Each structure stands twice: as C-alpha cells, then as structure tokens.
Amino acid sequence: MQISAVRDAIADAARAIVLPAGIGKLTSLGYTPDAVVTPVFFVGEVEITYDRAMGRGLDELQFTCRVLAGRADDRSTQRVLDAMLSGSGQASLKAAIEAARGAPGEMALGGLADDLHLERVQGYRWYEHAGATYLGAELAIKVIGDGRT
Template sequence: MQIAPVRAAIADAARTVTLPVGTRKLTATGYTPDSIAEPHFFTAEVNVDFDKTMGRGVDELEITCRVLVGRADDRAAQQLLDALLSGAGPAALKAAIEAARGGPGEPALGGLAHDLRVERVQGYRWYEHAGVQYVGAEMIVRVIGDGRT
C-alpha cells in the first residue's frame, strides 16, 4: 500500500462535505501544507504497522488528520468545527471519508486499500499553523491494505 496516494484519496473524500450556507468551501490536502485557506483538512502524521498478516499480506496505517477553522468569530468557528466532527450530516468528515470505503466487497479509496475507518476525534483545541491561530481537532483514520504493493 502506497502512503502518498492513500493520503491524497482521504483528502479528496474530505472535500465532498457540504458546509453550511455562508461558509467557505472546505479545502483539503493529502499532506501538511505550509499555509492554509480555512476551513482546511489535511493528513499529517502517519504510523505504519507492517506485516499484520503473514507473507506481507496486510499493512495498517494510522493517519492523524487535522481540521482547522478560522477564529474570526470564536462561537461560529466552533459550531462549524462541531459540524465537521459530527458522526453524520452533510458537513460530517467521518461520513464523507467513510463513503470512500466503497460498497460491500469493493476495495476502499478507489482500489488503494482494503478498508478504512475513522476511529476517533481528539485534541479539540487552539492550533498554531504557520504563525496563525485556528480552532481545530485531529481525526484518526485507520487504513488497511496490501503490504506487497
């Protein structure tokens, strides 16, 4: 399983959320950007567990993703972040990312992985990115795929 295409596909899936009227469209990258246009989702740290099955059959990625929202209005920013972090709804990143799993028996992320799951949200707090303060949180995405590719 190749890490860079998996990260890019997760960002592509995140971009499909529908934000509330009057909110800028979510931007997303499959890498940690130098600067962002908020609201922004990006894949950050990656932990790799090799050889989850014999013969290099399965590797597992734990990808920490971040979503950052501008803080021009603290309350509105946190309401938008809450919508993005919800488990369901038009702005829910979990629903958008997990929609990229494909149907039953289909590979995830357009064939890049066997399966994926958004496991949890953590670190809901103020973040500094490129010298600018944002309210944000981390999402942990677990991806399993062929270790031989």
C-alpha cells in the first residue's frame, strides 16, 4: 500500500460529512497541518505492521487521526464534536469513512486497500496545536492491504 495515497483517500472520505447548519464545512487533510481552521479532520501518525501474510501478501496500517471541533469552551462546540463522533448520521465520521470500504467484494479506498475500519475514538479532550487549544478527539483507523503494492 502507498501510505500517502491511503492518507489522502481517508481524508477524502471524511470530507463527505455534513455538519449542522451554521457550522460550515469540515476541512479534511491527509497530513498534519502547521495551522488549522476548525472544524478540521487530519490523518496523523501511522504505525505499520508488515508481513501479516506470507510473501508480502498483507500489511496493516494503524492511523491515528484527529478531529478538532473548535476553541470555544461551550456546549455548541461539544455538540459539533459529538455529532462527528456519533456512529451514524450525516455528520458521522465513522459512517463517512467506512462508506469508503466499497460494496462487498470491492476494494476499499478506491482500490488502494483490501479493507478499513474505524475502530475507536480515544482522547476526547483539549488539544494544543500550533500554540492554540482546541476541543477534539483521536480516531483509530485500521487499514489492511497488499504489501507488494
């Protein structure tokens, strides 16, 4: 699997969410940005496990992504973040990202991987990014695919 292409495909999938009225669109990036405009989703760190199958047949990528909802210390920012972390609905990152799995028997992420799964949300808290503090959370996404490509 080509890591940069997988990162960009995850960001493209996340971009499909529809946030509540008045919030604007989600900025979605396949890399960790220097500065952010909220709400923002970005693909951060990656852990790679090679050779899950013989002959370089399967590698596993574990991405830690972040979503930062805003800087305001109020209920509205938490509600936006909660909507993005919900398991379903038009603002659900899980639903949008896992829609990129494709239909049964199809490759995920437009042919870049065998499968992906948003496994969990962790670290619902305040994050410092480029000197500012934002309410956000981390999303753990597992991607599996051919190690020979």
